[in-house]
Amino acid sequence: MDTINQRIGEMLARVRATRPLIHHITNLVVMNDTANVTLHVGGLPVMAHDVEEVAEMVTHAGALVLNVGTLSPDWVESMLVAGRQANELDIPIVLDPVGAGATQLRTMTNLKLLRSLHIGVVRGNGGEIGALSGAGGEMRGVESIAAPENPLTAARTLAQTYRTVVALTGARDIITDGERGFIVSNGHIWLTTLTGTGCMATTMVAAFAAVERDYLLAAAGGLAMFGLAAELAAEKAHGPASFKTALFDQIYNLTPEQVAAGARIAELEW
Amino acid sequence: MDTINQRIGEMLARVRATRPLIHHITNLVVMNDTANVTLHVGGLPVMAHDVEEVAEMVTHAGALVLNVGTLSPDWVESMLVAGRQANELDIPIVLDPVGAGATQLRTMTNLKLLRSLHIGVVRGNGGEIGALSGAGGEMRGVESIAAPENPLTAARTLAQTYRTVVALTGARDIITDGERGFIVSNGHIWLTTLTGTGCMATTMVAAFAAVERDYLLAAAGGLAMFGLAAELAAEKAHGPASFKTALFDQIYNLTPEQVAAGARIAELEW
Amino acid sequence: MDTINQRIGEMLARVRATRPLIHHITNLVVMNDTANVTLHVGGLPVMAHDVEEVAEMVTHAGALVLNVGTLSPDWVESMLVAGRQANELDIPIVLDPVGAGATQLRTMTNLKLLRSLHIGVVRGNGGEIGALSGAGGEMRGVESIAAPENPLTAARTLAQTYRTVVALTGARDIITDGERGFIVSNGHIWLTTLTGTGCMATTMVAAFAAVERDYLLAAAGGLAMFGLAAELAAEKAHGPASFKTALFDQIYNLTPEQVAAGARIAELEW
Numbered sequence: 033m034d035t036i037n038q039r040i041g042e043m044l045a046r047v048r049a050t051r052p053l054i055h056h057i058t059n060l061v062v063m064n065d066t067a068n069v070t071l072h073v074g075g076l077p078v079m080a081h082d083v084e085e086v087a088e089m090v091t092h093a094g095a096l097v098l099n100v101g102t103l104s105p106d107w108v109e110s111m112l113v114a115g116r117q118a119n120e121l122d123i124p125i126v127l128d129p130v131g132a133g134a135t136q137l138r139t140m141t142n143l144k145l146l147r148s149l150h151i152g153v154v155r156g157n158g159g160e161i162g163a164l165s166g167a168g169g170e171m172r173g174v175e176s177i178a179a180p181e182n183p184l185t186a187a188r189t190l191a192q193t194y195r196t197v198v199a200l201t202g203a204r205d206i207i208t209d210g211e212r213g214f215i216v217s218n219g220h221i222w223l224t225t226l227t228g229t230g231c232m233a234t235t236m237v238a239a240f241a242a243v244e245r246d247y248l249l250a251a252a253g254g255l256a257m258f259g260l261a262a263e264l265a266a267e268k269a270h271g272p273a274s275f276k277t278a279l280f281d282q283i284y285n286l287t288p289e290q291v292a293a294g295a296r297i298a299e300l301e302w
Numbered sequence: 303m304d305t306i307n308q309r310i311g312e313m314l315a316r317v318r319a320t321r322p323l324i325h326h327i328t329n330l331v332v333m334n335d336t337a338n339v340t341l342h343v344g345g346l347p348v349m350a351h352d353v354e355e356v357a358e359m360v361t362h363a364g365a366l367v368l369n370v371g372t373l374s375p376d377w378v379e380s381m382l383v384a385g386r387q388a389n390e391l392d393i394p395i396v397l398d399p400v401g402a403g404a405t406q407l408r409t410m411t412n413l414k415l416l417r418s419l420h421i422g423v424v425r426g427n428g429g430e431i432g433a434l435s436g437a438g439g440e441m442r443g444v445e446s447i448a449a450p451e452n453p454l455t456a457a458r459t460l461a462q463t464y465r466t467v468v469a470l471t472g473a474r475d476i477i478t479d480g481e482r483g484f485i486v487s488n489g490h491i492w493l494t495t496l497t498g499t500g501c502m503a504t505t506m507v508a509a510f511a512a513v514e515r516d517y518l519l520a521a522a523g524g525l526a527m528f529g530l531a532a533e534l535a536a537e538k539a540h541g542p543a544s545f546k547t548a549l550f551d552q553i554y555n556l557t558p559e560q561v562a563a564g565a566r567i568a569e570l571e572w
Numbered sequence: 573m574d575t576i577n578q579r580i581g582e583m584l585a586r587v588r589a590t591r592p593l594i595h596h597i598t599n600l601v602v603m604n605d606t607a608n609v610t611l612h613v614g615g616l617p618v619m620a621h622d623v624e625e626v627a628e629m630v631t632h633a634g635a636l637v638l639n640v641g642t643l644s645p646d647w648v649e650s651m652l653v654a655g656r657q658a659n660e661l662d663i664p665i666v667l668d669p670v671g672a673g674a675t676q677l678r679t680m681t682n683l684k685l686l687r688s689l690h691i692g693v694v695r696g697n698g699g700e701i702g703a704l705s706g707a708g709g710e711m712r713g714v715e716s717i718a719a720p721e722n723p724l725t726a727a728r729t730l731a732q733t734y735r736t737v738v739a740l741t742g743a744r745d746i747i748t749d750g751e752r753g754f755i756v757s758n759g760h761i762w763l764t765t766l767t768g769t770g771c772m773a774t775t776m777v778a779a780f781a782a783v784e785r786d787y788l789l790a791a792a793g794g795l796a797m798f799g800l801a802a803e804l805a806a807e808k809a810h811g812p813a814s815f816k817t818a819l820f821d822q823i824y825n826l827t828p829e830q831v832a833a834g835a836r837i838a839e840l841e842w
Contacts, residue, residue, distance in 0.1 A: 331603045406625070442593050497617060543819075
């Protein structure tokens with residue numbers, strides 16, 4: 033355990049030292065928030081979606097975030113173009129399958145991205161991972177209102193099918209590559225009262241994946257730090273908006289040492 | 303009066319118990335804010351605009367918000383597709399005619415939506431309702447800089463013409479279906495210092511309309527609660543941004559009992 | 573110096589008295605923030621990008637902001653249409669060349685706008701102004717990670733080439749029309765921890781340019797006020813998000829007298 037926590041603290045230190053560019057092709061709702069989260073954790077954000085520039089932009093990136101929260105066909109085309117270039121250059125892609133299961137279009141688009149690209153990490157909620165793995169679960173819009181009966185199995189199946197890391201976030205986060213796995217128990221219930229906290233978690237994962245080739249550990253690290261920031265922010269919250277202010281301040285203020293000390297990560301026993 | 307206030311408190315309780323999905327096809331400026339307002343009042347937000355998914359998405363919704371704040375032709379097409387499906391399923395549509403009167407395109411688009419769909423509630427400022435009713439008023443961009451001479455008549459005319467409920471918001475809010483009507487006198491001048499407060503009010507109305515078939519009362523309830531939250535938030539504000547934080551916290555924290563006690567709603571005497 | 577500071581205070585008073593409409597065709601990340609900054613400084617914001625309405629909308633504007641932060645071809649076409657109308661009516665255009673130098677598309681698009689329109693003020697960071705002037709510098713996404721070796725020369729060259737005012741912002745802001753110039757030394761390091769602060773600065777410049785024909789002085793005034801607000805906000809900040817809240821509150825609360833007293837503007841000696 034000490035070694036894992038230490039390695040996660042070191043990842044944060046590397047993010048802050050190297051300031052990786054995190055190229056987002058993401059939804060219209062959260063762009064401002066995820067750009068700020070990128071800056072606060074220590075990276076540099078860019079939001080660029082035009083098909084004429086995405087391949088060039090991603091060349092300079094440490095990681096690429098693909099988030100289908102407000103998808104439209106031309107943006108999906110840009111995701112494929114940027115994604116192929118990222119794969120070519122071995123730049124990690126983090127997919128956020130927002131609303132998979134809520135409409136046919138969202139489910140099909142995410143499956144298409146999973147089949148067409150090599151995705152480093154898929155970060156979704158229970159309903160989304162359930163829909164993509166075929167394990168069930170239920171979505172209402174972009175919220176998971178029923179997780180699959182066995183979320184561990186859903187995550188493992190999806191990871192194995194697409195040879196990717198799956199990070200299923202909820203009260204406890206499950207992270208697995210289909211063989212190994214971690215449970216992250218940092219977090220706070222206030223996160224469910226704000227829009228875009230899933231997308232912010234995805235950005236945290238991307239920032240860590242930009243500096244760590246072990247994506248399983250990178251995903252655990254990003255989620256643990258995000259959850260830890262939420263725990264500390266909750267102490268100052270009078271409601272969701274003051275919680276958000278405190279959360280963003282905490283992401284910025286947390287040191288590698290604090291993250292190494294506060295991350296609650298356990299190896300997954302199947 | 304007691305009965306009205308009590309019913310409004312009960313509506314809020316129903317929103318929180320049933321968590322209706324509020325499908326927004328809305329403008330790019332306020333998406334994050336209105337998604338958060340939806341969550342804080344107790345609903346679940348989804349922003350989806352692609353023509354391939356809007357009809358399916360709205361099927362699961364408790365209400366549909368159409369907001370033309372940053373309109374473009376393909377989004378208007380999606381509004382029509384989603385709106386027809388909502389009408390088919392008897393799901394209430396709340397229209398926010400942002401900037402009607404400011405350009406020909408905005409005026410014409412809103413009239414087209416009013417003619418093509420059965421709109422449950424139109425929530426606009428004085429200039430917008432004036433432009434749509436033909437009663438005059440003046441817009442500068444999306445701000446009403448001169449209300450129509452007789453806003454009551456403007457609201458009533460528009461309501462009668464399109465058999466809808468009109469909610470004209472300002473220092474006092476006028477809500478009418480062309481026959482009955484209410485005046486809501488909750489609110490605070492700080493609301494005029496922030497962008498998107500009209501759009502937030504529209505979302506509040508949609509959340510209440512999702513759980514109450516009497517749209518006249520639902521609109522009064524949503525606006526009274528929003529105004530009450532603003533009054534309480536103003537006590538903690540040092541400027542518009544700290545006001546916004548307090549406003550969002552208040553929307554989340556207000557209980558049905560507090561709303562029932564604090565709503566200031568009077569029946570309209572013509 | 574007294575005269576300059578006094579004139580800047582008077583500009584702010586004029587913004588608040590006349591409430592100019594600031595028409596933005598801008599990026600998806602900062603729309604909410606720059607709309608709020610427009611309101612807080614005293615103007616009225618409108619975000620409108622559809623080619624069918626931009627020429628009509630800009631007719632009522634005091635200034636037009638063109639910001640390519642998340643550019644796509646149809647939005648660039650709208651920028652040209654709105655810009656030509658603004659030029660026709662002698663309405664100042666403020667260009668924010670977000671990410672010029674980061675991709676070919678961004679560099680080329682900004683040069684096209686500079687060649688096709690008469691731009692009143694270009695407000696960019698060191699890397700962006702360097703890329704457009706041919707003086708070098710380096711961008712990572714939308715952040716300047718290396719300014720041109722001689723930023724003064726870069727700014728002057730660009731100003732002379734396109735007969736415009738260039739405002740190159742950084743630790744110290746350089747503003748020049750190619751002959752005269754100012755250095756503004758207001759500001760705070762916290763501004764670098766938030767997304768969109770460059771775009772916000774651009775909006776401040778546009779609000780001042782809407783009420784002052786001397787764009788060199790208008791740009792200095794907008795940037796001095798923005799930097800002064802940041803200095804005062806920093807005293808209340810516990811991190812980037814609480815800094816942002818305080819910054820927006822300060823922009824709203826600063827009086828013309830405070831701005832006249834606190835602006836630190838020096839004439840540029842070549």
